Amino acid sequence: MRYQIAVIKGDGIGPEIVTEAMLVLEKVGAKFGHEFVFQEVLAGGCSIDVNGIPLTQETIDICKSADSVLLGAVGGPKWDSVESAKRPEKALLGLRESLGLFANIRPAMMYKALAGACPIKPEIIGDGFDIVVCRELTGDVYFGKHYRKESDCGWGEMGCDDMNYSVYEVERIARRAFEMARVRSKKVTSVDKSNVLETSRLWRETVTRVAQEYPDVELGHMYVDNAAMQLVRNPGQFDVIVTGNLFGDILSDEASMITGSIGMLPSASIGETGRGMYEPIHGSAPDIAGKGIANPIATILSCAMMLRYSFGLSDEADTIESAVEKALNDGHRTADIAYGGEKILSTSEMGEKIRENL
Ligand code: IPM
Numbered sequence: 001m002r003y004q005i006a007v008i009k010g011d012g013i014g015p016e017i018v019t020e021a022m023l024v025l026e027k028v029g030a031k032f033g034h035e036f037v038f039q040e041v042l043a044g045g046c047s048i049d050v051n052g053i054p055l056t057q058e059t060i061d062i063c064k065s066a067d068s069v070l071l072g073a074v075g076g077p078k079w080d081s082v083e084s085a086k087r088p089e090k091a092l093l094g095l096r097e098s099l100g101l102f103a104n105i106r107p108a109m110m111y112k113a114l115a116g117a118c119p120i121k122p123e124i125i126g127d128g129f130d131i132v133v134c135r136e137l138t139g140d141v142y143f144g145k146h147y148r149k150e151s152d153c154g155w156g157e158m159g160c161d162d163m164n165y166s167v168y169e170v171e172r173i174a175r176r177a178f179e180m181a182r183v184r185s186k187k188v189t190s191v192d193k194s195n196v197l198e199t200s201r202l203w204r205e206t207v208t209r210v211a212q213e214y215p216d217v218e219l220g221h222m223y224v225d226n227a228a229m230q231l232v233r234n235p236g237q238f239d240v241i242v243t244g245n246l247f248g249d250i251l252s253d254e255a256s257m258i259t260g261s262i263g264m265l266p267s268a269s270i271g272e273t274g275r276g277m278y279e280p281i282h283g284s285a286p287d288i289a290g291k292g293i294a295n296p297i298a299t300i301l302s303c304a305m306m307l308r309y310s311f312g313l314s315d316e317a318d319t320i321e322s323a324v325e326k327a328l329n330d331g332h333r334t335a336d337i338a339y340g341g342e343k344i345l346s347t348s349e350m351g352e353k354i355r356e357n358l
């Protein structure tokens with residue numbers, strides 16, 4: 001089969017890590033008889049430099065006509081002074097919205113070989129950590145109206161961001177979470193702030209109703225502040241966490257750090273169609289950009305998620321994941337995951353080690 005992949009290398013370390021991931025896909029394609037055709041497009045800071053805006057219609061159209069999108073990272077201090085409507089991050093939000101990518105799947109799992117990097121005591125972590133944060137991605141305060149107005153009581157100007165959720169939006173993300181839980185440990189924790197927020201009260205009611213369609217899955221509810229605490233107190237109690245856009249943004253960063261290595265974690269953003277956008281959880285790391293030392297593993301694992309979720313190629317995805325695991329078990333480390341005095345590999349050396357295992 002032939003698959004069209006729109007590639008957004010983006011800013012900072014984006015080009016370095018995406019290059020390694022593309023080489024991995026090419027090798028997997030050759031091994032299994034698939035052709036991956038890449039079309040590179042600009043988004044984020046590099047698009048601001050060339051086009052004056054972070055996301056052009058041309059980029060959106062090419063991503064829409066592709067079978068999937070692979071993204072490195074966008075943003076950096078160079079564009080910090082750009083007005084808010086044109087910041088590089090707007091490219092991400094614009095792509096999520098225009099491609100209808102309402103579900104953001106962020107697995108956080110601990111690799112045995114990297115257990116020493118976990119910041120939580122071994123007695124608490126037990127024999128590992130493997131959860132998925134299923135974050136709603138196209139609603140909430142992220143996509144409400146953002147505006148300023150004069151306060152009524154003479155306190156000066158006010159910044160306002162409308163937070164809203166509709167039943168439909170909550171139902172569709174809840175179903176994704178329950179379906180995911182069915183093929184895992186059959187447990188969903190829905191996280192909200194329904195002791196304060198009306199959006200959260202609607203969220204909780206709706207998730208509870210959708211749960212009736214999945215009697216084989218256990219549903220629990222948690223307030224977001226408690227969830228943040230429980231994640232470090234007893235992370236093993238979670239399997240699938242389903243939550244809104246803002247809470248999911250925060251909790252997925254927290255969950256990723258429990259694995260000890262944000263440089264390891266992939267993510268998938270998916271919608272109603274097979275097309276998804278796949279990217280590492282970490283950002284553009286401008287401080288190390290261009291040095292060839294970034295860890296390409298999160299981007300390589302994002303390709304595995306693409307093969308599994310968008311193309312239904314689970315053997316191919318397994319092959320990539322095993323190749324990564326073997327490289328780690330063999331002691332290969334980039335700087336961010338070398339905590340035991342191991343020899344440090346460059347971005348391309350790590351890519352090469354992984355490709356040797358394919
Ligand atoms: C993420 C990022 C983005 C978000 C930013 C860069 C807009 O933090 O993908 O988690 O908040 O969604």
Ligand code: MG
Binds near residue numbers: 249250
């Ligand atoms: Mg985030």
